[in-house]
Amino acid sequence: MNVTAIVINAVAIFSFLIAFLKDREKAKKSLKIAGKSFIRMLPMVFIIIIIIGLLLGFVPPEEISKFIGDQSGIVGVLIIGVAGALMHIPALLAFPLGASLLESGASVTAVAAFITTLTMIGMVTLPLEIKELGKRMALLRNGISFVIAIIIALIMGAIL
Amino acid sequence: MKNQLKQKDERKAKKGMVRDLIILGIILAVMVVLLIEFPDKREPVIDTSWDFFLEMIMILPAVMVLLGLFAVFVPNETVVRYLGKTSGLKGIFLAILLGALPTGPLYVAFPMAAVLLKKGARISNIIIFLSAWACIKIPQEMVELQFLGIEFMVMRLILTVIFVVIMGFIIEWIMKLDDEKGGVKNAV
Numbered sequence: 001m002n003v004t005a006i007v008i009n010a011v012a013i014f015s016f017l018i019a020f021l022k023d024r025e026k027a028k029k030s031l032k033i034a035g036k037s038f039i040r041m042l043p044m045v046f047i048i049i050i051i052i053g054l055l056l057g058f059v060p061p062e063e064i065s066k067f068i069g070d071q072s073g074i075v076g077v078l079i080i081g082v083a084g085a086l087m088h089i090p091a092l093l094a095f096p097l098g099a100s101l102l103e104s105g106a107s108v109t110a111v112a113a114f115i116t117t118l119t120m121i122g123m124v125t126l127p128l129e130i131k132e133l134g135k136r137m138a139l140l141r142n143g144i145s146f147v148i149a150i151i152i153a154l155i156m157g158a159i160l
Numbered sequence: 161m162k163n164q165l166k167q168k169d170e171r172k173a174k175k176g177m178v179r180d181l182i183i184l185g186i187i188l189a190v191m192v193v194l195l196i197e198f199p200d201k202r203e204p205v206i207d208t209s210w211d212f213f214l215e216m217i218m219i220l221p222a223v224m225v226l227l228g229l230f231a232v233f234v235p236n237e238t239v240v241r242y243l244g245k246t247s248g249l250k251g252i253f254l255a256i257l258l259g260a261l262p263t264g265p266l267y268v269a270f271p272m273a274a275v276l277l278k279k280g281a282r283i284s285n286i287i288i289f290l291s292a293w294a295c296i297k298i299p300q301e302m303v304e305l306q307f308l309g310i311e312f313m314v315m316r317l318i319l320t321v322i323f324v325v326i327m328g329f330i331i332e333w334i335m336k337l338d339d340e341k342g343g344v345k346n347a348v
Binding site for chain 2: 002005008019030040049057090100102129137140151159160
């Protein structure tokens with residue numbers, strides 16, 4: 001178990017204890033919600049880890065790095081940014097997927113672009129966003145989000 | 161009314177679960193076929209999947225507990241109440257914080273944002289709130305820390321906050337510009 005995992009678990013246990021002391025019923029309710037969401041997420045967890053296993057096992061790093069590696073340039077970053085914008089997977093699972101891409105030869109820029117567009121932009125939820133906030137605002141938010149995601153990714157690639 | 165909504169949500173969740181299970185079945189079948197065809201790949205594929213599984217299972221329950229606590233102790237109504245009446249630097253700060261705290265997928269935040277807009281909250285704050293909700297969630301940052309390391313996580317967090325605030329002001333500026341041009345037509 002690494003340090004991060006220990007810290008996260010400690011924070012969770014500590015927070016739960018405080019919550020439990022404050023309001024038992026509410027604490028129990030949140031535990032129930034946690035259990036439900038965990039079970040709800042499990043199939044997706046398995047899907048992602050199998051994809052990661054196949055990706056790292058079958059696709060040679062040279063291939064991945066050709067498309068989204070350091071030498072692929074801005075086109076690769078844009079492609080994976082679009083992929084992130086189109087995909088609809090829980091944000092929590094974007095990070096292991098990003099880590100596996102990084103491991104298999106993708107650049108920091110590409111992974112940052114992927115994660116940022118994946119979390120910020122929702123093509124699947126766009127109709128709902130338009131309905132609630134209006135076409136102009138929804139399109140502006142998603143469009144500009146894509147641009148800033150690419151900028152963030154480029155800066156990260158330059159610094160890290 | 162609220163009960164109905166809850167039932168609808170649960171139905172939706174069930175449907176999503178069935179869809180995920182079907183995809184899982186397909187992908188499992190693909191893996192089995194591939195691993196039978198290429199026996200030498202069995203070890204690396206299974207090892208890698210297992211490693212990632214361990215890393216996730218060590219943190220996911222804790223992250224879910226935190227999400228559950230936020231969901232119960234920071235109800236959406238509280239968020240709307242706080243965000244509706246603040247402005248200035250405090251407004252920006254609060255929009256980020258309130259976006260980062262509560263839980264649920266992005267589509268939960270849209271109706272809240274709509275209510276806030278009607279109440280007269282600043283457009284920039286709404287955009288910042290939505291973006292924070294989407295990508296500056298505290299449990300998310302923890303998972304990012306676990307898988308991508310502290311440098312990556314902190315750097316992306318700082319850059320995201322900066323650019324999200326800039327985006328909020330740009331969108332507000334464009335919307336106002338359009339309103340002035342559109343005049344009565346858009347005001348309705």
